Amino acid sequence: MKNFLNHIECFVFDLDGTIYCGDSLFEGVHEVFAELQNHKKKCVFLTNNSSKSGETYVEKLLNMGFSWVKREHIITSGDILIDYAHSQNFKHVVLVGNLDFTNQWKRNGFDIVAKKNTNVDAVIVGFDTDVTYKKLELATHYARKGIPLLATNEDVVCPMPQNEYIPDCGAITALIERASGKRATYFGKPQLSAVSYISKYLHLAPNQLCMVGDRLYTDIKMGEHGLTTILVLSGETKREDLTNSNTQPTLVCNSVHDICSML
Missing domain, CATH: 3.40.50.1000 (HAD superfamily/HAD-like)
Known part of the structure; x- marks a missing residue:
């Protein structure tokens, strides 16, 4: 071997x-x-795991003793989806994601839409550890209108200490898929x-x-x-x-x- x-x-x-x-x-x-x-x-x-930005992962790994780690060593499913969104010239997006994820999209030049009946290029779903019914409703509203439904990853659960698991992006996206009748495209x-x-x-x-x-x-x-x-x-x-x-x-x-x- x-x-x-x-x-x-x-x-x-x-x-x-x-x-x-x-x-x-x-x-x-x-x-x-x-x-x-x-x-x-x-x-x-x-x-x-798109609930954390690359910068947050660098900080976590540095605290764990990875003194050599830099941002260039981290690739998240969020990075992959943002790269795709840029390639499609998307500007206005609805986000189901936590603050770290949302700020990552803002730093990359995207306008985050938070209301109905406005111009939207895509509905973006990440691993949202702060998910609310309001976010799910807005995402479903636009997905039902045929706006592309894009998700960072299809993981259903995220492992936690003591053999526990919590709902991940795949579980959150499945709810929007069922409510909208639309299928998501995954990027992780x-x-x-x-x-x-x-x-x-x-x-x-x-x-x-x-x-x-x-x-x-x-x-x-x-x-x-x-x-x-x-x-x-x-x-x-x-x-x-x-x-x-x-x-x-x-x-x-x-x-x-x-x-x-x-x-």
């Missing part, structure tokens, strides 16, 4: 359930990144749009990338687009879940620390 990953130029790490859970860093994580640096491998973090893992964005951002082909994460239907499904995938059993997925899954990883590890033995 040693040297199996020699062809990989950049390791793309999920965060929640892979690097940490809540505010608790998993054991051996820093050793992995030191080893990757010794082997001259690039590393970035790719998270579907495992969508092709996410792979295209990462490849463009890193100037690397998909077969030069390795996705490391804990979820079969987001992280590991990225393998369908040509990435090597490593499933870690520190988060949502258990080994027995692999038995009946159509999505299979390239490799399985108990935790990210096991990657050290593969370099």
